[in-house]
Amino acid sequence: MASQEHPTWLTAFLADTRPPPELFAWSPANIQPKFDEGIDMGSSYNDEEYDRDSCVGPSTNSDQRIYIIGPGNIGRLYATHMARHPNALPITLVVHRKELLSQWAACEGVGLADLTTGKIFLNKRFTVEWWTETRPHYGPVKEVTDGKKLQNVFISTKAEAGLSEADRIRRYLGRCSSVVFAQNGVSKLWPPHGPLYISHRYPSGDTPTFSACVVSHGVASAGPFLSIHAAPADAYIGPVFWASDPESSGKQPLDDFFIRHIASTPLVNTKQVSSGEIWLLQLEKLVMNASINPLTALLRCKTGELFTSYDSSDPLTRVIDKLLWQIGLQSATKRPQSSEKADGKVLTANLESKAIHLWSQDF
Structure with missing residues (x-):
């Protein structure tokens, strides 16, 4: 048990x-x-x-x-x-x-x-x-x-x-x-x-x-x-x-x-x-990687190339904006359980699938 x-x-x-x-x-x-x-x-x-x-x-x-x-x-x-x-x-x-x-x-x-x-x-x-x-x-x-x-x-x-x-x-x-x-x-x-x-x-x-x-x-x-x-x-x-x-x-x-x-x-x-700050920074880095890595893999480009356009009508810019909006909305409306906090793989998988879904909608 x-x-x-x-x-x-x-x-x-x-x-x-x-x-x-x-x-x-x-x-x-x-x-x-x-x-x-x-x-x-x-x-x-x-x-x-x-x-x-x-x-x-x-x-x-x-x-x-x-x-x-x-x-x-x-x-x-x-x-x-x-x-x-x-x-x-x-x-x-x-x-x-x-x-x-x-x-x-x-x-x-x-x-x-x-x-x-x-x-x-x-x-x-x-x-x-x-x-x-x-x-x-x-x-x-x-x-x-x-x-x-x-x-x-x-x-x-x-x-x-x-x-x-x-x-x-x-x-x-x-x-x-x-x-x-x-x-x-x-x-x-x-x-x-x-x-x-x-x-x-x-x-x-x-x-x-x-x-x-x-x-x-x-x-x-x-x-x-x-x-x-x-x-x-x-x-x-x-x-x-x-x-x-x-x-x-x-x-x-x-x-x-x-x-x-x-x-x-x-x-x-x-x-x-401090210990508390490094815990939050690890989570932030995990979220950033989970959001960005699927896009760079799909586009076969380097990370820096994702942010070369500031045009709000650019499809890539719209995908990134949607990701940021949905992540912010979820964090404001749902507090993760302690087990979810500790399981970075679950968070990564969820964000990767969401990025791919949003990408397919815009292209």
Whole structure:
């Protein structure tokens, strides 16, 4: 009976009683044993388009190292600019396929093309690792963080994989850990399901801080380790779940070091907000994506092209106006039940079907 009251993802976690896995950190040295120079934090790639003047050398404080899990477009955006932080910390990019280690060895580093300034930022001052339960057959054998706890974790995988990635590394998470999810959708860790998951997976008094980062920047992929920052915007970061610290009962989640570090990272315009605000911002982003994505898919165009016309007689403008009107009307006349609030998939599906229906009426 109890399992029927939980969503499928939570039921699966609650039924899993296995200990967290031991993970090995593969590097390009495990693929090409003689290649170990281009990945060191002290090496870098420079050319005439690389903004060398504002690049700051990372701190040697390895205890505060940042781990970016899933360095896709959003991960590359933040990696590029966190490396340029006035108090830059060493950064490790955690890739999801072994083949990417070889690609990293052969490439010029993380590239971010900024269309606004016309600059291309290239940086190879990162460590790159692939985390797996498989022990390397050659090269150095190293456990993730040498078996210690991770402190600053930035998860920028696809939304559906985010919690699974965090769960896989829970052996290396504890009360000193700050985990930030930078993804679309609503976090699964909000009450009522989040606390159940956390109490099942972590011992009392050793719970990480979990936060969400809602990113509005438009970033597109141009190849492995290369992205285009096509539409600069802003982002918001705030806590989702935190445990009270018995040694510092007055400590607030907004005092979290990693949250403050991300909020002070240059050029990504990330604002620090409260827990309640980040919940609302996640819902707003979900509604926007659910309204816009079906239209861009139908028209096979980029998001920015939806808003190039201000003509009220334009069919596309009429569709968008109708969507906004109906969403506003529904929110004013019907208060969602708590289960509907937590189920982002239901909201997305309803809005997508409505967008397609309105589109077919006008065309």
